[in-house]
Every structure is written in structure tokens, then in C-alpha cells.
Amino acid sequence: MTGMPSRLALLGAGVLGGSLVVLNVWVAAAYGGQSWQESASEIAVGVSFAGAGLAAWWLRPRSSIGRWMVALAVTIHVSNLSSTRPALDAPGRDVMVIAGIAALWLQYPIIGRLILSYPSGTLPGRTERILFRVGLTVALAGGALVEVTRVPVPLLCRDRCAPNPIGLIADEQLYLGIRMVLPAVWFVLGGLMLALLVRRMLRATPWQRRTLGFALVAAALTDLVFLWFLALQFAVYYHPAEGAPYLALAGPINVIVGWGGVTAVPFAFLAGLLRERLAFAAVGDLVGRLEHVAPDTVEAALRETLRDPSLRVAFPSGTSGELLDAAGAPYHPIAGEGRALTTLGASRVAVLDHDRALLENRQLLDAAGAAARLALDNARLQAQLLAQLAEVRASRARIVAATDEARRRLERDLHDGAQQRLLEAGLALQSLRTQIDPDGPAARLLAETEQALTGALCELRDLAAGIHPAVLTDQGLRPALLALSVRSPLMVHVDGDPGRLSPPVESTAYFCASEAVTNAIKHAHATTVRVCLRRNANRLLLSVADDGIGGASASGTGLRGLADRVSTLGGELTITSPPGRGTTVTVELPCG
Amino acid sequence: MRIAIADDSLIIREGLTKLLDGLGHEVVVRVDRPDRILAEVAAHRPDVVVVDIKMPPTFTDEGLRAAGAIRQRHADVGALVLSQYVVASYATWLLEMAPGSIGYLLKNRILDPAILQDALSRIHAGETVVDPELVQVLIRSRAEPGPLTPLSRRELDVLALIAEGLSDRGIAERLVISLSTVSSHVQHIFTKLGIPDTATDNRRVHAVLRWLESPAKLE
Structure with a gap:
């Protein structure tokens, strides 16, 4: 059922359809027993299905829709041979009538199959397949029963009654009974079909829903036709006497039903195909627009062209098999039955995550992908670049965190190791004091040693605090800056308290302040430094202002490295230092 | 004065004991973990407990909490908390737990017998001692x-x-x-x-x- 359309098969179908039309026209014109309007409407229905079917077969060879429409056209043309009630002297009349009656019933399962499988040509589920098989069985068995029970009923065959050559169980009551039951069965099966379509509609994605709307209308129309047939048969069966006026009505109504109802179906199918062509035209329009489109609007343009508002564009990451979205973040395809992933380009330019229904328009999908290829390629490069940038940022943040951790460990080692040893040594010296002459030279030496030891302890404490103050880890930013202010030879005021923040934010802010204070001491000849901490929503604002000589630049100081650190956290460090008017270092950090 | 010492360093415990002996005090309790100090204090009723702020298991503020608990349960037992660096909120927390008979000093003050002696006697007298630094x-x-x-x-x-x-x-x-x-x-x-x-x-x-x-x- 798949593969490229065979030109031979198409040609054969065309020739068969053409011949049947010629045969129909000839029989209707030369031997027909109904009005020319009726014949014309019946032939027109067949021709429109044949034409739409051949077009569909040609345009969408993968779908079986075209072939089934051609098959329907064939059954319509064959059944026309009997419904035109050929004259008794028409050549091959018996064959035409027998074939026509058999073909008449076959139309219905084929129409049902066309509607249920619209637009893909494949029956969507098990229930639909069962319904089709039941319809086929009813058509074949019902057709066979009608053939063998048929007797000429004057009300129906009027002036052209002839004996049935295969009337094995010729029984008028049975014949009329079957003719009444069969439309009722078709009506019920038609109702089931409608129900299945409604169920499918409810489960469908928005994209599918638009397409299915048409099938629903077609199914409803078909059901109406069945209802009309049913009413007609009831009239004939129960009121043979009064049936005549109904039958008189039947002719014109058949014309209306034929033209208005059934003819509309193939034209609607054709319209669907035309819409696809129009969609191709939209792709052409997209190409023109894409020349000026930014990579980040490619997704929106594809959504519009493919009429799938849920469509997402993803890109291969380049380094691993993972997918990225346009912003370079990892992309996880939308899960669900109604979704499908389509890879564009041989070298995986992009992956479209779209409504599964779009697969029925694979050509359209490929054409849109090819048209948008340049923009998609740019978008892919941008996404990969953004992903790499994010990775570099993350690794920078990891390096900063690792540095902080190393500093913390070093501080703890100093505190637990060297500081503790010095204290212990100091205590040992204290106990020595009780054992020596308090006025002797040894006592003086001991006092000096103690003094040196205390000095060493203080220096060690300052050193450890400079590496990574434990107060910062334990107590936070303000206590750490207060401790810094005591160690500083300058007057350092600390205003504000932002409370506890994340360790990287606290240590970054602390080292910025510490570096700014150091610069104020070393370079600015300042006397007072004012450190101000403020927390605004989720941003930490730190400013360090001195009253020094000003004229500082960011490049020459240790603030250069700190600016890098600040930007790692997504913050900003600015220095304003007009000559003679002091230096102000401002740091703004996001603090979640 | 009867003193209890809580410090995880053996040398500090021994050195401090000798030093306090020299100052005329009696060290009645020596423990290396903060979780044992409460029971020892209840058993020996010292006048003042000298406790290091950083002790096992987490080495953050175990000593501080132990001092607070002692002051709350034993109104007649004073507490001197020693810290490697001074933190204002530690001092205010202690004062909120138990005003009076509380001291908060830098640890290296133990090398200065005069300061240590002054702090111990003020704590014993029900006063508060806060490190000048x-x-x-x-x-x-x-x-x-x-x-x-x-x-x-x-x-x-x-x-x-x-x-x-x-x-x-x-x-x-x-x-x-x-x-x-x-x-x-x-x-x-x-x-x-x-x-x-x-x-x-x-x-x-x-x-x-x-x-x-x-x-x-x-x-």
C-alpha cells in the first residue's frame, strides 16, 4: 500500500474510470429509464470521486485515500448501470443489473472507510477496523441476499420489469424485507461511525481537530443519506399503495442528495488537498521572510507555516547527543502520544517536536525544514554557543566555589593547627613561670617570649581572617566586616545588615569590601571608610566609600579579579573615583 | 574557686589546670566534649565553667550552647566562654540566655593571668564580662x-x-x-x-x- 505511485496503475485506473463513464453515458442516453437530471447527477458523483481520487493518488501516493476514492468511483459507475433502469432490450442488461446491485452496497463501507481514515488513509484504531470489516461483510452478504431473493416489484421497476436470472429464492416479501432491513443496518453503522469520529475528535490535538471537522460533516451527511434511503424503503414496504408519491419524490430528492451531499464529499477531499498546496505556498512565503528573520523567530515562523502552535524547535548540542532549546538550555521533548520528533537535514540541523498529525504532511514538513534551513542553522549555532557559554559560566562558578572551599579549609587548618599549638605553647610558658625566680633574667626572657607569642597569635589570627574569615562562615557578612574594621588601621564604619546570604555571595561581597578597604589604606591615603550593606528584594548592594585622593582605576588594583568574580555570580562591580573626591566601589549581586 | 574546664585539646586542659592551680583555684572537672559537661557540672557543682566555643562534633558553637544550658539549669554556676574570634551576636545571645555570671573572652586571654583572674572573680560575683576587643x-x-x-x-x-x-x-x-x-x-x-x-x-x-x-x- 506504500511506495511511489505507479504511473501504470494510475493510467489503468484513469482508463477504467473513463471507460465506465463512457459506458454510463451511453447506457443512460440510449436505454436509460430515469430523468436525465438523475442520470447526470449520478454520473457526476462518480466522475467527481474519480477525479478527486486520481488527484489524491497522484499528490499523496503514500496515503490510500486516492485509491479508495477511485475504488468508490468504480462502484458508483457500476451501480449506475442498474440504477438507471436500462431498457429490456439493452445489450448485456442482466449483467449490468446484477453487477450494479452488487456494487451499490459496496459503496457504503468504502465511503465509511474514507471518512474514518481521513486524512491519513489509515484506519486510526482497532474499533474503526472492525467497523469497516462489519460494513464490508454486510455489503457482500446483503448484496448476495438481495441478488438471490430479488423479484420484479412493479412499484420499483415500473415499466421495465424483467425476471431475475439468478433469483434462486425469489420471494417478494423476503426481498422487500431485506431491502428494508439493510438501510436500517447502514443507518446504525453510520451512527457508529459518527460516534467514533466524535470520540476521535475529543481526543485529538488542536491541529488534528481542524482536519477532522470536515470528516465529521461528511459522516453526518452520509448518515442523512442513509436516513433518506430508510424512509424511502419504509414507504415502499408498509404502504405500497401510497408509496408511489414518495417514489415520485425520490427522483428529484436523489438529484439533490447526489449533488448536494455526496458530490460535496470528493470536493471537500479535493479542498483538503488544495489546502495542502496552499500550505506549500506558505512555505514559499516563509523562505522570503526567513532571509530577514532573526534565528529566534524561526520557531514562530515554522509554527505559523505548519499551523501547529505547539511546535518546538530543538538542536543537537554538538558535544553530546543531548538536545538544546533555542536559548541553549537542555531540551526535553514533550511526551505524549500525539507528539512526534522530526529530524531536519542529513547532518541533524534541527529537530522539530510537533503534533503527530503533521507526519501526514511529511512533504510539507520537509519543505518547511529545507526552506528554514539557513535560519535554523544560525539558531543551532547560537543555541550551541549559549550552551557553551552557560557551561563556561558554570565552570567559573565551580572554580570560585572550589577556591572559597580551599580558603575555608586553610583557615580551619590554621585555626585548629597552628593557632592551637601557639596557645598550648603559651600555656606551657605560663606554667614555667611558677618554677623560676620572678626577678631573675629567666623571668625577663619568659616575659619577652610570651609577648612574642601573643604577637604571633594576633598575626596568625589576622592572617587566617584574611584568607577566609571564620566569622563570615559562622555569622555572615556584617559580623565579618565588623571584625575587619577592628583589624584595619583606618576608621571603618559598617552600616546595614543584609542577614545571611548564600556562601558565594557572602564571600564575594566580603572580599570586595576587604579589597576596597585595603586599596583605601595602600593607595588612597584615606582616613575614613564607610561600608554600606543593603538588600533590595533579591539583590545585595554593597558600597565602600573612602575619603581619599580618588583617581583609582579598576585595571590597576586587585579589584580586577574581583570584578570577574562578581560577574561570575551575575553581578556588577563599578568604581567611581573622581580625583580628589574619594573612591566609591559599588557591588551589586543577585542573591535569590 | 572550683572550676570546670571543657576543651577538646588535652594540652589546653592541662595547661589551663596548672595555670588556675597557680592562681589558687581548684579544677574539679575536665571534659573534652560539650555533651558531657552538663552531667559533670550537676555532679561536682563548680563555681565557674570555662568552655571553648568550638568543640566537637561540628566545631561551630557547641560550647556556647553548653554554657547557655548550664546557666539556665544552675543559677549558681557561672560560665566563661572562650572564642578564637569575637562575635557580637554570641555575646548578646549569651546575655539573653542568662544575664549575669557570664563571660565572653577571646581565647588568647588565657595567656594573661591577670585578665583571666579578673574575669573569673567578676563572673563568680554575678557580673558580666565582655571582651574589650x-x-x-x-x-x-x-x-x-x-x-x-x-x-x-x-x-x-x-x-x-x-x-x-x-x-x-x-x-x-x-x-x-x-x-x-x-x-x-x-x-x-x-x-x-x-x-x-x-x-x-x-x-x-x-x-x-x-x-x-x-x-x-x-x-
């Missing part, structure tokens, strides 16, 4: 003369000594001025800073520390 941190950040405080140099000195836990008499002795001068300074300070003057010395220390610790408002 901590007070200096707070004063420098909050109460330096300037637009932020209307205090004179002399009043600042008095404020610092109040924060260190000294009584009016102690301040008078330290600054070599009369008790009535001290009283008038104290009155001025409390009025100028808008701190309610409280009845006892220990609550007064707490009020001053809280004021010093609170972030200054920028105009």
Missing part, C-alpha cells in the same frame, strides 16, 4: 564621635566599659574618677542614645550591646 568593634562601627552619635570622648570610654560589663564602681576605679561622675556620665549616655536605663548592671550591659550591635541608620 568585641566592645571596640562595636563602638567603632556604631558609636564613633561624628554625626551618628552625640557622645563625647569621655562618654564613649564610659560606654565601652559599660559594654565590657563593669559596674559604676568598676568604671570609677578603672577611669580613676568619682562614683558620682560616673553616674552622671551614665545618665547622659542613656538619655542621648535613647536607651531605657535598666535596673541591674547585667541588663544594662545587654541593652548597650544590643544598641551597639544594631545597624546604624543612614540619614
Whole structure:
């Protein structure tokens, strides 16, 4: 059922359809027993299905829709041979009538199959397949029963009654009974079909829903036709006497039903195909627009062209098999039955995550992908670049965190190791004091040693605090800056308290302040430094202002490295230092 | 004085014991973990417990919590908390737990027998002892003369000594001025800073520390 359309098969179908039309026209014109309007409407229905079917077969060879429409056209043309009630002297009349009656019933399962499988040509589920098989069985068995029970009923065959050559169980009551039951069965099966379509509609994605709307209308129309047939048969069966006026009505109504109802179906199918062509035209329009489109609007343009508002564009990451979205973040395809992933380009330019229904328009999908290829390629490069940038940022943040951790460990080692040893040594010296002459030279030496030891302890404490103050880890930013202010030879005021923040934010802010204070001491000849901490929503604002000589630049100081650190956290460090008017270092950090 | 020592370093425990012996005290309890100190204190009823702030298992503020618990359960047992660095909130937390008979000193003060002795006897007498370095941190950040405080140099000195836990008499002795001068300074300070003057010395220390610790408002 798949593969490229065979030109031979198409040609054969065309020739068969053409011949049947010629045969129909000839029989209707030369031997027909109904009005020319009726014949014309019946032939027109067949021709429109044949034409739409051949077009569909040609345009969408993968779908079986075209072939089934051609098959329907064939059954319509064959059944026309009997419904035109050929004259008794028409050549091959018996064959035409027998074939026509058999073909008449076959139309219905084929129409049902066309509607249920619209637009893909494949029956969507098990229930639909069962319904089709039941319809086929009813058509074949019902057709066979009608053939063998048929007797000429004057009300129906009027002036052209002839004996049935295969009337094995010729029984008028049975014949009329079957003719009444069969439309009722078709009506019920038609109702089931409608129900299945409604169920499918409810489960469908928005994209599918638009397409299915048409099938629903077609199914409803078909059901109406069945209802009309049913009413007609009831009239004939129960009121043979009064049936005549109904039958008189039947002719014109058949014309209306034929033209208005059934003819509309193939034209609607054709319209669907035309819409696809129009969609191709939209792709052409997209190409023109894409020349000026930014990579980040490619997704929106594809959504519009493919009429799938849920469509997402993803890109291969380049380094691993993972997918990225346009912003370079990892992309996880939308899960669900109604979704499908389509890879564009041989070298995986992009992956479209779209409504599964779009697969029925694979050509359209490929054409849109090819048209948008340049923009998609740019978008892919941008996404990969953004992903790499994010990775570099993350690794920078990891390096900063690792540095902080190393500093913390070093501080703890100093505190637990060297500081503790010095204290212990100091205590040992204290106990020595009780054992020596308090006025002797040894006592003086001991006092000096103690003094040196205390000095060493203080220096060690300052050193450890400079590496990574434990107060910062334990107590936070303000206590750490207060401790810094005591160690500083300058007057350092600390205003504000932002409370506890994340360790990287606290240590970054602390080292910025510490570096700014150091610069104020070393370079600015300042006397007072004012450190101000403020927390605004989720941003930490730190400013360090001195009253020094000003004229500082960011490049020459240790603030250069700190600016890098600040930007790692997504913050900003600015220095304003007009000559003679002091230096102000401002740091703004996001603090979640 | 009967002393209990809680420190995870054996050498510190031994050295401190010798030092306190030399100062005429008796060390009745020595433990290396904060979780054992409460039981030992209940058993031996020391006058003062000397406890290191950083002890196992997490080495953050176990000693501080132990001191707070001791002060709450045994009103007659004082606590001296030793810390490698001074943190204002540690001191205020301790003072909130138990005003009086509390001391908070830098650890290297144990190398100075005079300071250690003074702190122990003040704690034993029910006073509060706050490390001068901590007070200096707070004063420098909050109460330096300037637009932020209307205090004179002399009043600042008095404020610092109040924060260190000294009584009016102690301040008078330290600054070599009369008790009535001290009283008038104290009155001025409390009025100028808008701190309610409280009845006892220990609550007064707490009020001053809280004021010093609170972030200054920028105009």
C-alpha cells in the first residue's frame, strides 16, 4: 500500500474510470429509464470521486485515500448501470443489473472507510477496523441476499420489469424485507461511525481537530443519506399503495442528495488537498521572510507555516547527543502520544517536536525544514554557543566555589593547627613561670617570649581572617566586616545588615569590601571608610566609600579579579573615583 | 574557686589546670566534649565553667550552647566562654540566655593571668564580662564621635566599659574618677542614645550591646 505511485496503475485506473463513464453515458442516453437530471447527477458523483481520487493518488501516493476514492468511483459507475433502469432490450442488461446491485452496497463501507481514515488513509484504531470489516461483510452478504431473493416489484421497476436470472429464492416479501432491513443496518453503522469520529475528535490535538471537522460533516451527511434511503424503503414496504408519491419524490430528492451531499464529499477531499498546496505556498512565503528573520523567530515562523502552535524547535548540542532549546538550555521533548520528533537535514540541523498529525504532511514538513534551513542553522549555532557559554559560566562558578572551599579549609587548618599549638605553647610558658625566680633574667626572657607569642597569635589570627574569615562562615557578612574594621588601621564604619546570604555571595561581597578597604589604606591615603550593606528584594548592594585622593582605576588594583568574580555570580562591580573626591566601589549581586 | 574546664585539646586542659592551680583555684572537672559537661557540672557543682566555643562534633558553637544550658539549669554556676574570634551576636545571645555570671573572652586571654583572674572573680560575683576587643568593634562601627552619635570622648570610654560589663564602681576605679561622675556620665549616655536605663548592671550591659550591635541608620 506504500511506495511511489505507479504511473501504470494510475493510467489503468484513469482508463477504467473513463471507460465506465463512457459506458454510463451511453447506457443512460440510449436505454436509460430515469430523468436525465438523475442520470447526470449520478454520473457526476462518480466522475467527481474519480477525479478527486486520481488527484489524491497522484499528490499523496503514500496515503490510500486516492485509491479508495477511485475504488468508490468504480462502484458508483457500476451501480449506475442498474440504477438507471436500462431498457429490456439493452445489450448485456442482466449483467449490468446484477453487477450494479452488487456494487451499490459496496459503496457504503468504502465511503465509511474514507471518512474514518481521513486524512491519513489509515484506519486510526482497532474499533474503526472492525467497523469497516462489519460494513464490508454486510455489503457482500446483503448484496448476495438481495441478488438471490430479488423479484420484479412493479412499484420499483415500473415499466421495465424483467425476471431475475439468478433469483434462486425469489420471494417478494423476503426481498422487500431485506431491502428494508439493510438501510436500517447502514443507518446504525453510520451512527457508529459518527460516534467514533466524535470520540476521535475529543481526543485529538488542536491541529488534528481542524482536519477532522470536515470528516465529521461528511459522516453526518452520509448518515442523512442513509436516513433518506430508510424512509424511502419504509414507504415502499408498509404502504405500497401510497408509496408511489414518495417514489415520485425520490427522483428529484436523489438529484439533490447526489449533488448536494455526496458530490460535496470528493470536493471537500479535493479542498483538503488544495489546502495542502496552499500550505506549500506558505512555505514559499516563509523562505522570503526567513532571509530577514532573526534565528529566534524561526520557531514562530515554522509554527505559523505548519499551523501547529505547539511546535518546538530543538538542536543537537554538538558535544553530546543531548538536545538544546533555542536559548541553549537542555531540551526535553514533550511526551505524549500525539507528539512526534522530526529530524531536519542529513547532518541533524534541527529537530522539530510537533503534533503527530503533521507526519501526514511529511512533504510539507520537509519543505518547511529545507526552506528554514539557513535560519535554523544560525539558531543551532547560537543555541550551541549559549550552551557553551552557560557551561563556561558554570565552570567559573565551580572554580570560585572550589577556591572559597580551599580558603575555608586553610583557615580551619590554621585555626585548629597552628593557632592551637601557639596557645598550648603559651600555656606551657605560663606554667614555667611558677618554677623560676620572678626577678631573675629567666623571668625577663619568659616575659619577652610570651609577648612574642601573643604577637604571633594576633598575626596568625589576622592572617587566617584574611584568607577566609571564620566569622563570615559562622555569622555572615556584617559580623565579618565588623571584625575587619577592628583589624584595619583606618576608621571603618559598617552600616546595614543584609542577614545571611548564600556562601558565594557572602564571600564575594566580603572580599570586595576587604579589597576596597585595603586599596583605601595602600593607595588612597584615606582616613575614613564607610561600608554600606543593603538588600533590595533579591539583590545585595554593597558600597565602600573612602575619603581619599580618588583617581583609582579598576585595571590597576586587585579589584580586577574581583570584578570577574562578581560577574561570575551575575553581578556588577563599578568604581567611581573622581580625583580628589574619594573612591566609591559599588557591588551589586543577585542573591535569590 | 572550683572550676570546670571543657576543651577538646588535652594540652589546653592541662595547661589551663596548672595555670588556675597557680592562681589558687581548684579544677574539679575536665571534659573534652560539650555533651558531657552538663552531667559533670550537676555532679561536682563548680563555681565557674570555662568552655571553648568550638568543640566537637561540628566545631561551630557547641560550647556556647553548653554554657547557655548550664546557666539556665544552675543559677549558681557561672560560665566563661572562650572564642578564637569575637562575635557580637554570641555575646548578646549569651546575655539573653542568662544575664549575669557570664563571660565572653577571646581565647588568647588565657595567656594573661591577670585578665583571666579578673574575669573569673567578676563572673563568680554575678557580673558580666565582655571582651574589650568585641566592645571596640562595636563602638567603632556604631558609636564613633561624628554625626551618628552625640557622645563625647569621655562618654564613649564610659560606654565601652559599660559594654565590657563593669559596674559604676568598676568604671570609677578603672577611669580613676568619682562614683558620682560616673553616674552622671551614665545618665547622659542613656538619655542621648535613647536607651531605657535598666535596673541591674547585667541588663544594662545587654541593652548597650544590643544598641551597639544594631545597624546604624543612614540619614
